[in-house]
Amino acid sequence: FVSPGSVKVPSFSSSLSASDGEFDFDVAIIGCGVGGHGAALHSRGQGLSTAVFSGGDVGGTCVNRGCVPSKALLAASGRVRDMKDTAHLESLGIQVDAASVNYSREGIAAHAKNLANRVKGNLENSLIALGCEVVEGRGMLTANPQEVKDEATGKDVILAPGSIPFVPPGVTVDEKTVYTSDGALELGFVPEWVAIIGSGYIGLEFSDVYTALGSEVTFIEAMDTLMPTFDREIAKQAERLLIRDRPIDFRTGVFASEVTPGIPGVKPVTIKMIDAKTKEHVETLEVDAAMIATGRVPNTANMGLVERGIETNRGFVNVNGKMQVLSCPEAEGSVPELIPNLYCIGDANGKMMLAHAASAHGISAIENICGRSHEVNHNAIPAACFTHPEISMVGPTEEQAIEMAEKEGWTLGKSQGSFRANSKALAEGESAGMAKVLFNKETGNVVAVHIIGLHAADLIQECANAVAAGTTVQELSMIVHTHPTLSEVLDEAFKGAVGMSAH
Ligand SMILES: Cc1cc2nc3c(=O)[nH]c(=O)nc-3n(C[C@H](O)[C@H](O)[C@H](O)COP(=O)(O)OP(=O)(O)OC[C@H]3O[C@@H](n4cnc5c(N)ncnc54)[C@H](O)[C@@H]3O)c2cc1C
């Protein structure tokens, strides 16, 4: 194990040098997305000298090309949908002329761009204020264990390079007529007819944006059902609320095997589809635009992993529960070894591709660096899809929970709450949806919660807290919920779990 200590960069302020003087920094972080940023803030909070290599992209995917701009598009397009929904407004006693509701595509796009820039600026300022050294360049590992080429050495090094869109073979992306989320977020145009390939989080959120702005959408999904990774019962409700009630049609069980860009107004985008099982050609669509929302892959190429002797699983870096890098994936015949002083957090380790998970990983890695053993409980990390209405969840799907219960020998309980009789939802005129709580009947512990309905993304937090803290349904059923709020949907489910009825 070589401790280099040789690469000194004179421009770094001496006050930031690692405490033992052997390294330039206590912690060097490669990548400044939400993962790297979270790690950097916590690192400084613990008094560790910290350098973060941003590659000129502070904020990474979430801030510049992900969560932040997509939520801005969803907020603005959601208002357009609301204002055009005259039947809903009339039920509240409001008359509007839907034809006079106007929006500018450029204005909505600018809202997303400006917000991303603002949040990016906030992130940069927070790093500077806390005394982090932000290095503009890309960081790369070298054969020297604690060196980041060519700038600095860190006693501990954290990899946080994130992920990039996955583009399936046969698909040509021009980011104009055939685009990933990177291009879609610029909202260069609002196509009359857009095919969205993949019905995961990104596809679903963009179908919400596009249909609100007047597009027709065709989903192309390789699996046999739409939203294949969601809880089945919730996906069925989502299909009713978010797909069938809107100008959306879909094909399932088919791969988009060849997608060719077009020229707006001149030549359509062509999409060849093959049967997912037989691989036979089934249909060719001609549409105005195609959005490729087929998942994301780790951004770990060209960062020195090979040189450092680390094997990945299709680019994902294998880590243990403490976010420490292991030399190779778990596989027959190979025994992963711990790489000392090297951590990998966020999308690049493939544990959970969510912004708040990345940031939690960063904090956890620093805890371990400080010698306080810590592991992130992924079962307690909530997720949300910000459609209208929203979908949220914590823990496994019901299908997975049934399997877990069988395998581990416990009894699965299930209880539901409905938005239908909830006073707040009724006042808003938005009473579609449900919450279901899955729990262990023997211990009363909450295993999972799935919600579809108004503000589901905010509602899930109390459930995530319950999973994290091991709060039982018995305890939850006795906690008083504010009236009239949407949280009473959960109150109904918690009380139902122990045979009580909500008021
Ligand atoms: C459209 C969209 C919407 C999303 N919405 C949500 C949401 O609502 N909620 C949610 O929780 N998640 C959402 N996500 C997922 C979320 O964006 C990611 O999970 C999160 O950004 C992962 O953070 P990260 O720090 O691991 O990686 P990233 O945010 O990808 O950041 C990694 C950074 O490292 C940089 N980098 C890479 N290699 C190097 C190098 N060698 N040197 C220096 N820098 C390097 C990259 O350029 C990038 O800036 C969304 C994603 C997309 C695409």
Ligand SMILES: NC(=O)c1ccc[n+]([C@@H]2O[C@H](COP(=O)([O-])OP(=O)(O)OC[C@H]3O[C@@H](n4cnc5c(N)ncnc54)[C@H](O)[C@@H]3O)[C@@H](O)[C@H]2O)c1
């Ligand atoms: N609100 C959020 O938290 C949020 C929002 C957006 C993205 N994200 C994160 O970003 C990541 C990527 O999202 P995503 O929606 O791209 O991925 P995803 O993995 O959620 O969904 C991709 C879908 O594409 C389908 N698919 C793959 N190849 C195909 C092909 N050739 N033809 C047809 N269908 C195909 C898959 O079956 C799958 O259903 C997710 O892991 C998610 O966690 C989160």
